[in-house]
Amino acid sequence: HRLAGRAKVKPADLDKDLFVAFDDDLPIQKEIERYLRENKVTVEVVLHFDNIQTIKEAVAHGAGISIMPERVIRPDAEQGRLVALQLEPATLFRPVRIVHRRRKVFNEVTAGLIAILREQQQPNAA
Template identity: 30%
Template sequence: MHITLRQLEVFSEVLKSGSTTQASVVLSLSQSAVSAALADIEGQLGVKLFDRVGKRLVINEHGRLLYPKALALLEQASEIERLFSHDSGSLKIGASSTIGNYMLPAMIAGYRLDFPETPLELNVGNTDDVINAVADFRVDLGLIEGPCRMPELITQSWLDDELVVFGAPDNPLAGKNVTLEMLAAAPWILRERGSGTREVLDHLLLSQLPDFNLVMELGNSEAIKHAVRHGIGISCLSRRVISEQLSSGSLVEIRLPLPPLVRKLYLIHHRQKHISNALSRFLTYCKELV
């Protein structure tokens, strides 16, 4: 049995119109096409759905039994069409921790005001986690803090982000003209390997401090801020992450004998990923921030 939505639509309209002639006008079909569709569905069901009374079609017990089922199926089909008429399918975003925790909440709030019909899911992890999620099609788009070297992923430069070395207000390096030797001797608290912050910091700063004093690795920027505030050591995070603490004075910036530590943030998606209207809108929204 292969009953089609078009046949159910013809049946329903004939029921409402009372004739194949009127139904053909409403459906923009020929009368012969309407009659053929009605005959086909009756043939598949093995019953007559209407009693023929002169030129009129009067619904019978079989038609009355079918009508609510047909109407429900047609309404569900219309819901499916409406669901995707504006490409409002759900959007899954993966973001590394600095972006996901400190940048995306405000971005998503603004995006939701403009596109409230698009369900959006955010998954936060370190940069390696996000890259793997994009590669496995578990998320539609990744926003990361470190470079991506997977050839199957498209990487687009997005925003500049400044890294800041910081300590507690009473740290011995606070307010000093520090040297590389002083930095190497200080106790360091760093993000774990695999995070974008750590990879960029290894390249921009720690490569110049070959014997630096690493006392702790933590997988969370908030934990690092608290550890530094309690005097365990110094660290380096995005200025966006510690801006409130720098403003309040609970943490202080340590000036480096180096140029500013600036890294790129990136947008990544799979080369074979279909760029839906919903994803295209979010990409445009991100790029408007540049």
């Protein structure tokens, strides 16, 4: 790929590239779309998947590029299977969810953590 020799890329470097995306209904894909839109970047989505491993396989087989968490791609980059480039500015965040049983009563520490997370919640988080 034309970007493979670099250490860092800017959003504009991705413009018009073939892109392997997460499924549209996933919060991480909505965040990636927000990032690209804010940086005035248009990519050509060629495939959509709901699974990071499948996205990595598609990229490894030359289907296009993708944006994913560094910790997920690190083993593949260390093996030389894929190339991981730092995206700057890195203003993406990965939406996370707390999952629990319905009607669960939390102890004081857990309830406090949830309160802090809710206070810090991004306004555009899905």
